[in-house]
Amino acid sequence: MTTKRNNQRLGWLADELAQLQEQGRYTNIRTLGSPQGAWLEVDGKKVLNFCSNNYLGLANHPRVTTAARDAIDRFGVGPGAVRTIAGTMTLHEELERKLAEFKRAEAVVTFQSGFSANVGVIPALVGDGDLVISDQLNHASIIDGVRLTKADRTIYEHCNPASLEEVLEENYGQYTRMFVITDGVFSMDGDIAPLPEIVKLAERFGAITVVDDAHGEGVLGKGGRGIVDHFDLHGRVDVEIGTLSKAFGAVGGLAAGSQVLTDWLKQRGRPFLFSSAMTVPDVAACIAAVDLLSESTELVDRLWQNARLFQGEMRRLGFDTGKTQTPITPVMLGDELLAQQFSRRLYEEGVFGTAITFPTVPRGKARIRVMLSAAHSNDDLEAGLQIFARVGKELGVI
Numbered sequence: 144m145t146t147k148r149n150n151q152r153l154g155w156l157a158d159e160l161a162q163l164q165e166q167g168r169y170t171n172i173r174t175l176g177s178p179q180g181a182w183l184e185v186d187g188k189k190v191l192n193f194c195s196n197n198y199l200g201l202a203n204h205p206r207v208t209t210a211a212r213d214a215i216d217r218f219g220v221g222p223g224a225v226r227t228i229a230g231t232m233t234l235h236e237e238l239e240r241k242l243a244e245f246k247r248a249e250a251v252v253t254f255q256s257g258f259s260a261n262v263g264v265i266p267a268l269v270g271d272g273d274l275v276i277s278d279q280l281n282h283a284s285i286i287d288g289v290r291l292t293k294a295d296r297t298i299y300e301h302c303n304p305a306s307l308e309e310v311l312e313e314n315y316g317q318y319t320r321m322f323v324i325t326d327g328v329f330s331m332d333g334d335i336a337p338l339p340e341i342v343k344l345a346e347r348f349g350a351i352t353v354v355d356d357a358h359g360e361g362v363l364g365k366g367g368r369g370i371v372d373h374f375d376l377h378g379r380v381d382v383e384i385g386t387l388s389k390a391f392g393a394v395g396g397l398a399a400g401s402q403v404l405t406d407w408l409k410q411r412g413r414p415f416l417f418s419s420a421m422t423v424p425d426v427a428a429c430i431a432a433v434d435l436l437s438e439s440t441e442l443v444d445r446l447w448q449n450a451r452l453f454q455g456e457m458r459r460l461g462f463d464t465g466k467t468q469t470p471i472t473p474v475m476l477g478d479e480l481l482a483q484q485f486s487r488r489l490y491e492e493g494v495f496g497t498a499i500t501f502p503t504v505p506r507g508k509a510r511i512r513v514m515l516s517a518a519h520s521n522d523d524l525e526a527g528l529q530i531f532a533r534v535g536k537e538l539g540v541i
């Protein structure tokens with residue numbers, strides 16, 4: 144009886160789900176039976192991995208996994224509590240110190256994820272009487288972070304400094320503080336925010352800059368030091384948000400900036416205060432990842448070589464790879480159902496490449512997003528290109 148009543152109460156969800164299926168917007172979640180690597184076992188089949196954010200192959204790097212195992216032996220698995228009560232271990236402090244050094248920032252504070260970092264940092268800094276000015280295509284976690292504040296909010300055209308200038312000019316002098324917030328690398332298109340121009344404008348209008356460098360962390364800048372290093376803007380970006388869940392291969396988030404910023408976030412960042420710390424193996428894995436990246440640029444160099452090779456060949460084949468400037472490779476297909484079909488055929492041929500559809504990208508801009516990694520060999524890339532060519536011809540895309 145109870146079950147039936149519940150079903151009726153949530154009946155509208157079944158209708159919504161059916162509608163998603165009809166429109167090709169229903170996400171079929173695949174299950175992996177292997178570690179993240181160049182190849183994966185997906186739903187029992189071995190396929191080439193073109194989907195994960197494991198840019199540098201660190202998710203399954205022997206030094207990283209060994210560090211996590213050793214830390215478990217010393218500290219167990221769980222942090223036990225929130226950071227402010229009993230959850231800060233020597234490991235957390237070591238990671239933050241090393242990250243700050245790596246990124247050449249005064250200080251770093253970690254969060255449980257990049258998402259947590261945004262919903263923690265933004266409301267801790269932004270309040271009533273402030274204005275948040277967001278790039279039109281900012282990540283969902285930035286949008287949610289802003290929604291948790293009482294500030295006014297507006298957008299500027301994607302990666303368009305002239306549009307940002309207009310918004311700053313229009314609102315100058317009317318708010319306690321203005322914040323300009325942007326993704327560093329836009330995850331669905333792979334383009335890079337024009338940060339030098341944004342910083343210049345923010346400085347001119349006295350606005351505070353926040354950049355979410357989730358896809359730039361471990362990818363952009365010298366040896367993966369991130370977007371601030373890439374543009375040599377050290378000390379000029381007020382808050383750098385990052386993730387440890389992508390190139391760093393584990394799960395975690397961070398905010399980098401001045402000491403006063405991280406001191407404040409430790410007092411007022413709600414996910415810091417009310418959600419338990421990063422887990423022991425995650426922290427230890429990230430320490431090993433920072434060590435690896437500090438020692439050598441080899442993995443980052445390899446990632447970029449792979450990206451250039453693959454993207455060049457895809458364009459030669461006739462695919463539209465959009466306006467990417469990074470290893471994120473959108474293969475633009477447009478139609479939602481075509482993208483789903485393309486993804487299904489890739490899988491049958493041995494490539495794992497998920498279709499990305501509305502609402503993750505705008506309607507009619509569906510795509511396969513290929514994520515390249517330092518873990519791919521030239522043979523892997525060659526195999527992937529051949530399969531893309533075959534499926535692309537079969538479905539009339541090229």
Ligand SMILES: *Cc1c(COP(=O)(O)O)cnc(C)c1O
Pocket residue numbers: 256257258259261282284326327330355356357358386387388389394395396
């Ligand atoms: C992936 C991503 C996040 C979320 O990071 P997690 O560590 O996975 O929570 C936040 N911001 C941007 C721009 C991202 O691409």
